[in-house]
Amino acid sequence: MSDQFISIYQSGEEQLLEKAVKDGAETMWDRKAAQKTPCGFGEKGVCCRICAMGPCRVSPVAGKGAQKGICGATADVIVARNYARMVAAGTAAHSDHARDIAHILHMASRDGNYKVRDEKKLMSLAKEWGVNTENRDIYEIAHEVAEIALNEFGKPFGTLKFLERAPELRQKVWEDLQIKPRAIDREIATILHSTHVGCTGDAESLVHMSMRTSLADGWGGSMIGTEFSDIIFGTPVPRETEANLGVLDEKQVNIILHGHEPSLSEMIVMASLDPEMQKLAKEVGAEGINLAGMCCTGNEVTMRHGVKIAGNFYQQEMAILTGAVEAIIVDVQCIFPALAKLSDCYHTKFITTSPKAKITGATHIEFHEDNAMESAKNIVKEAIENFKNRKNEKVFIPEIKSNAVVGYSVEAVIKQLDKVVNPHIDPMGTVKPLADVIKAGVLRGAVGIVGCNNPKSKHDYSHIEIMKKLIANDVIVVTTGCAAQAAAKAGLLTKDARKLAGQGLATVCELVDIPPVLHMGSCVDISRILTIVGEVAKHLGIDNSDLPVAGIAPEWMSEKAVAIATYVISSGIDTFLGITPPVTGSDEVVDILTNRVENMTGAKFFIEEDPHALADKVLGRIEEKRQKLGI
Amino acid sequence: MNLFQTIFTGSNQAVSAAEGLLKQAIEQKGRDHKVAFPDTAYALPVIYAATGIKITTLGELEGAIGIVKSLIVEELQLTQALNAGLATAVAAEIIEAIKYAMNETPYEAPCAGHITDPIIRSLGVPLVTGDIPGVAVVLGECPDSATAAKVIKDYQSKGLLTFLVGKVIDQAIEGNVKMGLELRVIPLGYDVTSVIHVVSVAIRASLIFGAVEPGKLDKHMEYTKNRVPAFVNAFGPLSELVVSAGAGAIALGFPVITDQVVPEVPTLLLTQKDYDKVVATSLEARGIKIKITELPIPVAFAAAFEGERIRKDD
Numbered sequence: 001m002s003d004q005f006i007s008i009y010q011s012g013e014e015q016l017l018e019k020a021v022k023d024g025a026e027t028m029w030d031r032k033a034a035q036k037t038p039c040g041f042g043e044k045g046v047c048c049r050i051c052a053m054g055p056c057r058v059s060p061v062a063g064k065g066a067q068k069g070i071c072g073a074t075a076d077v078i079v080a081r082n083y084a085r086m087v088a089a090g091t092a093a094h095s096d097h098a099r100d101i102a103h104i105l106h107m108a109s110r111d112g113n114y115k116v117r118d119e120k121k122l123m124s125l126a127k128e129w130g131v132n133t134e135n136r137d138i139y140e141i142a143h144e145v146a147e148i149a150l151n152e153f154g155k156p157f158g159t160l161k162f163l164e165r166a167p168e169l170r171q172k173v174w175e176d177l178q179i180k181p182r183a184i185d186r187e188i189a190t191i192l193h194s195t196h197v198g199c200t201g202d203a204e205s206l207v208h209m210s211m212r213t214s215l216a217d218g219w220g221g222s223m224i225g226t227e228f229s230d231i232i233f234g235t236p237v238p239r240e241t242e243a244n245l246g247v248l249d250e251k252q253v254n255i256i257l258h259g260h261e262p263s264l265s266e267m268i269v270m271a272s273l274d275p276e277m278q279k280l281a282k283e284v285g286a287e288g289i290n291l292a293g294m295c296c297t298g299n300e301v302t303m304r305h306g307v308k309i310a311g312n313f314y315q316q317e318m319a320i321l322t323g324a325v326e327a328i329i330v331d332v333q334c335i336f337p338a339l340a341k342l343s344d345c346y347h348t349k350f351i352t353t354s355p356k357a358k359i360t361g362a363t364h365i366e367f368h369e370d371n372a373m374e375s376a377k378n379i380v381k382e383a384i385e386n387f388k389n390r391k392n393e394k395v396f397i398p399e400i401k402s403n404a405v406v407g408y409s410v411e412a413v414i415k416q417l418d419k420v421v422n423p424h425i426d427p428m429g430t431v432k433p434l435a436d437v438i439k440a441g442v443l444r445g446a447v448g449i450v451g452c453n454n455p456k457s458k459h460d461y462s463h464i465e466i467m468k469k470l471i472a473n474d475v476i477v478v479t480t481g482c483a484a485q486a487a488a489k490a491g492l493l494t495k496d497a498r499k500l501a502g503q504g505l506a507t508v509c510e511l512v513d514i515p516p517v518l519h520m521g522s523c524v525d526i527s528r529i530l531t532i533v534g535e536v537a538k539h540l541g542i543d544n545s546d547l548p549v550a551g552i553a554p555e556w557m558s559e560k561a562v563a564i565a566t567y568v569i570s571s572g573i574d575t576f577l578g579i580t581p582p583v584t585g586s587d588e589v590v591d592i593l594t595n596r597v598e599n600m601t602g603a604k605f606f607i608e609e610d611p612h613a614l615a616d617k618v619l620g621r622i623e624e625k626r627q628k629l630g631i
Numbered sequence: 632m633n634l635f636q637t638i639f640t641g642s643n644q645a646v647s648a649a650e651g652l653l654k655q656a657i658e659q660k661g662r663d664h665k666v667a668f669p670d671t672a673y674a675l676p677v678i679y680a681a682t683g684i685k686i687t688t689l690g691e692l693e694g695a696i697g698i699v700k701s702l703i704v705e706e707l708q709l710t711q712a713l714n715a716g717l718a719t720a721v722a723a724e725i726i727e728a729i730k731y732a733m734n735e736t737p738y739e740a741p742c743a744g745h746i747t748d749p750i751i752r753s754l755g756v757p758l759v760t761g762d763i764p765g766v767a768v769v770l771g772e773c774p775d776s777a778t779a780a781k782v783i784k785d786y787q788s789k790g791l792l793t794f795l796v797g798k799v800i801d802q803a804i805e806g807n808v809k810m811g812l813e814l815r816v817i818p819l820g821y822d823v824t825s826v827i828h829v830v831s832v833a834i835r836a837s838l839i840f841g842a843v844e845p846g847k848l849d850k851h852m853e854y855t856k857n858r859v860p861a862f863v864n865a866f867g868p869l870s871e872l873v874v875s876a877g878a879g880a881i882a883l884g885f886p887v888i889t890d891q892v893v894p895e896v897p898t899l900l901l902t903q904k905d906y907d908k909v910v911a912t913s914l915e916a917r918g919i920k921i922k923i924t925e926l927p928i929p930v931a932f933a934a935a936f937e938g939e940r941i942r943k944d945d
C-alpha cells in the first residue's frame with residue numbers, strides 16, 4: 001500500500017519541480033546544487049569561528065595537518081563546542097515557544113480569546129505543583145500555574161519541576177551525573193558561556209553540559225509547551241484528517257499555516273470559521289476557506305481540530321508551486337526565507353507574524369496575542385482578498401492525498417487501552433495493557449520516529465521504510481513532527497495499515513482499535529513520548545533505559561532535532577540518526593556519543609544512513625534490551 | 632524464561648512425546664495399522680481442518696509429525712508463538728489418536744475422551760441460538776474441590792458447556808458437580824493432551840456448521856474466533872506444555888484465564904487470582920453476555936442445579 005503510495009506522491013512532487021523550472025521559480029534543489037560539494041570541515045564539525053582570531057579549521061585526521069586552532073582548541077574541543085551550541089539553539093527554540101504558551105495561559109480569561117479548555121489537566125498540574133485549588137476561580141489557578149512555569153525559565157534555585165515526572169531510577173541517574181537542569185534559560189546561557197573562546201576545553205564536559213541543557217528542553221520547555229497547549233487548546237483526541245498537497249482545493253481560498261506556535265494557528269482556525277470571513281470568501285468568488293497545515297503548527301491544529309495536512313518541511317516550497325495558495329501564514333522555526341522570493345513568482349502572500357522571525361520580502365502582519373482574534377482576522381482577510389489575484393493558468397494541484405487518524409495524546413492512548421482492560425482484574429486509566437504486551441513479547445518494543453526532512457535523503461523515504469520495517473516486526477511506532485506527516489501521507493496512520501504490521505502488532509491494533517503508527521503531535525509533543533515511556537517504566541518498576549524502546553530521527557536537519565536526540569539519550573532511550581551529525585572530525589566525541597555515553601545514561605547514539613540497516617539495528621538493539629530484562 | 636520461549640519449549644516437548652509414542656506404536660502394530668476416532672467423518676479433525684488430509688494409518692501419522700515440526704519456528708514473534716501453539720494442538724491430536732489406535736476404549740467413565748459427530752451436531756442448535764452461551768474449558772487443578780465445584784457450578788448455572796481436563800475432574804466429583812452431556816459438564820481426560828477433544832469440537836463446528844473448507848486453516852481460526860465462544864481456565868502450576876497448549880487456544884481465538892502469575896496479554900492471557908471473580912473475568916474476556924431472564928432452561932435441566940441460584944420465575 002504505502003510503497004505504491006510513496007511513488008505516487010513522489011511523481012506528484014516531480015511534476016511540481018518540473019513546473020518550478022517552467023515557472024522560473026527557484027527551489028531548494030537549485031540552491032543545493034549551487035552549494036556544490038559541502039565543506040568537509042563543516043561537515044565534520046572541525047571548523048570554528050567563535051572568536052576573531054579565527055576562523056580556524058583543524059584537520060579531522062589525527063596527526064595530519066593543523067591539529068589545533070589558534071587558541072589551541074583541538075578537534076575534540078571544536079567538535080564538542082559546535083555540538084553543544086546546536087543543542088543550546090534547539091533548546092532555545094523549543095523553550096521560547098513554550099514561554100509564549102505559558103504567557104498565553106497567564107493572560108487567559110473567561111471572556112478573552114484564550115481560555116482554559118482542559119480544566120482537568122490544569123487542575124492536575126496545579127495539584128502536581130502544589131497550587132491551592134480550593135474555592136478558587138479556575139483562572140486564578142491558571143495564572144498561578146502559568147507564573148510557576150514562567151519561573152522555570154529563570155528561577156535562581158532548585159531544578160526543573162517536571163523532572164519529578166520521570167521514573168525514580170532515572171532521576172537518580174541524573175542526580176548522579178549532575179545533569180538535572182536548573183532553569184531553562186540558564187542552561188542555554190551556560191552553554192553559550194562555556195563555548196566562548198577560552199572557556200571549556202574538554203569534550204566530555206561539553207557533552208555533559210549538552211545533556212543537561214537538552215533535558216531543560218525535553219523535561220522543561222517542550223513539556224511546558226505541550227502541557228500548556230493542551231490546557232489552553234484542549235488535549236487531543238483521535239480524529240480523522242487527510243494529508244498531502246492534494247488537500248488544497250482549487251475552488252476555495254487556500255491558506256497554509258506553517259511554523260510552530262499554536263497561539264497563532266488556533267486563532268487562525270477560529271477566525272477562518274467566522275461567518276464574516278466565510279462571507280468574505282464567497283464575495284471574492286471562492287466556495288469557502290480551506291486551511292491546511294504544514295510542519296509542526298500543522299501538527300498542532302490537526303491534532304486538535306483535524307485540520308488537513310498539506311505536507312511536511314520539504315513541501316513548503318511545493319505548496320507555493322501549486323499556484324493555488326492564497327497565503328502562507330508563518331510564525332517561527334523551520335520556515336525557508338526562500339519563501340519570500342518564491343511567492344513572488346505566484347500570487348501567494350507570504351505573511352510573517354512574529355517579531356521573532358521577520359523575513360525580508362515577506363508581508364509582515366504582526367500577530368498580537370492581547371488582541372488575538374482581531375489580529376487573526378486581519379491576517380485571514382489579507383489571504384481571502386488575495387484569491388482574486390490567483391492566476392488559474394498557473395494552478396496545478398497534484399491529486400495526491402491520503403486518509404489519516406491523528407490525535408493520540410497520552411490521555412487518548414490510555415483511553416484506547418482501557419478498551420482491553422478486564423474490569424474484574426485491573427483498574428482503568430493506566431498503561432498496564434501496553435506494558436503487558438511489551439513484557440509478553442506480543443509487541444517486541446516501541447519506537448518513536450521523529451524529526452525533519454533533509455535533502456540529503458530521498459524525501460520521506462527513510463521515514464517510511466523504517467516505519468514499515470518496524471511495524472512488520474511487531475514494533476509499535478509513535479511519531480511526531482515531519483516524520484508523522486510522512487506517515488500520514490503514506491497511509492500509515494490509518495487503521496487499515498495494520499495489514500502491514502506483524503501479527504502481534506496487528507492483533508494489538510485490532511483489539512485497541514488504533515493504527516500501527518500513532519501520531520502524537522508536534523516536535524514539542526515528543527514530551528508526550530517521554531511521558532508514556534516513563535509511565536511504562538514506572539509501571540514495571542524499571543528505568544527507561546531497561547525498556548525495549550528507541551528513538552529515531554531518520555531525516556533530521558534542525559538544531560532542535562539535535563537537542564531532542566540529546567535529551568532522548570539523556571532520558572535513557574537509544575537514539576538512531578539517519579543523517580550523520582557534524583561530529584565525525586573527532587574520534588573522541590564520536591566515541592563519547594556512540595559508546596561511552598551508554599555507561600552514563602544507559603543509552604547511546606547510533607548513526608546509520610541506510611534506512612534498512614538502521615531498522616535492523618533498532619530491532620537488534622530492542623532484542624538485546626529484552627534479553628537483558630529477561631522478557 | 633520469556634513467554635514465547637516457554638511456548639516453544641512446550642511445543643518441542645509435545646512433538647517429541649508424539650514422535651516417541653508413534654515410534655513405539657509402529658513398532659508394535661506396523662505402519663498400516665488403522666487410526667481413527669469413533670463416530671466421526673473427519674478423520675483426525677484438527678489435522679484434517681488444517682491440511683485437508685485424512686489420516687487413516689499410523690504410517691500416515693509420521694507425515695503429520697513433519698507438519699508439527701514445520702510449525703515450530705523459534706522466532707520471537709507472535710505469529711511463531713501461535714503457530715507453535717497450534718503445533719502442540721496437532722501433537723496432542725496425534726498422541727490421542729495413538730491412544731485410540733492402541734486401545735479399543737482408551738477412555739472410561741467418567742472421562743469422555745473423543746466427542747462424536749452426532750453429539751457435536753446436537754450441540755449446534757443451542758450454540759447458534761445462544762442457549763449455550765459459551766464453552767468453558769477448565770483445566771488443571773484448583774486449590775481445593777470446593778473452589779473447583781463453585782466455578783464449574785457457576786458456569787453450569789449460566790448454561791455454559793464446560794469441559795474438564797486433569798485433576799479438576801476428581802475435584803468436581805468430590806465437590807458434587809453433576810456431570811453429563813445434558814448437564815453440560817463433560818470431563819474429557821486426565822492427560823493434558825485430552826484437551827484436544829474440545830479443540831476438535833470447535834474445529835468440527837467450523838467444518839460442519841461453518842462449512843469451512845478443510846485445509847484452510849486461517850478460515851477455521853477465523854470461524855472459531857468469531858463463532859465458537861470458548862475460553863480456557865487453567866488452574867494450578869502451569870507446565871511448559873500447558874502454556875504452549877494455551878497458545879494454541881489463543882490462536883483459535885480462545886482467551887486463557889489462569890490463577891498463576893504469567894506475562895499477561897490483554898483480553899487473551901489473563902491472571903485472575905481471586906476465584907470468586909474467575910467466572911466474571913472469563914465471560915468478560917470472551918465477550919459472553921448472560922441474560923438470566925432470557926435463558927430458557929428445560930425443566931430436566933434446571934433440576935440438576937440443586938442449591939444453585941436460579942430464580943423461580945426464570
Ligand code: SF4
Nearest residue numbers: 048051054056069071
Ligand atoms: S576559539 Fe580558538 S579555534 Fe575557535 S576561532 Fe577562536 S582561536 Fe580559532
Ligand code: SF4
Nearest residue numbers: 313334451452481482
Ligand atoms: S520535524 Fe524538523 S523540520 Fe519538521 S517542524 Fe520539527 S524541527 Fe522543523
